[in-house]
Amino acid sequence: SDGDLQNHDNSYGAISDERIKQNIVDAGSQWDDLKAVKVKKFKFKDAVANLGADKATLQIGVVAQDLEAAGMNGLVYEMPDIIDNVDQGTVTKNVKYSVLYMKAIKALQEAMTRIETLETKVAALESA
Numbered sequence: 001s002d003g004d005l006q007n008h009d010n011s012y013g014a015i016s017d018e019r020i021k022q023n024i025v026d027a028g029s030q031w032d033d034l035k036a037v038k039v040k041k042f043k044f045k046d047a048v049a050n051l052g053a054d055k056a057t058l059q060i061g062v063v064a065q066d067l068e069a070a071g072m073n074g075l076v077y078e079m080p081d082i083i084d085n086v087d088q089g090t091v092t093k094n095v096k097y098s099v100l101y102m103k104a105i106k107a108l109q110e111a112m113t114r115i116e117t118l119e120t121k122v123a124a125l126e127s128a
Helices: 031-035 044-049 066-069 097-127
Strands: 040-042 059-061 076-083 086-095
Touching: 031 097, 066 076, 066 086
Parallel strands: none
Antiparallel strands: 040 059, 076 086
């Protein structure tokens, strides 16, 4: 009822076989996109209303509108607010976290390459 999804072994996956993909190329830099992400701490309003501010769980994540403001509209999608099978005429913005995670992995790889390059340069300077 709270939207959480659990499974026995904490394993989640997606179909990723190269046989079903085409136009596969290396992703470009994600450095600037990740620098623009604002990670926030917050409590959900419904949790505060139901449990009280002291018992509602403090969460960490992003705000869809912040991603849109940073130009990452492709990570945000809207879902109609439907209660008891009745469309309320409003929408709630959602984030494609799985895409955000992939962007983070790519940016981490870029950071690792930069660190390794700097380590090589430092070692060369120290041995000179």
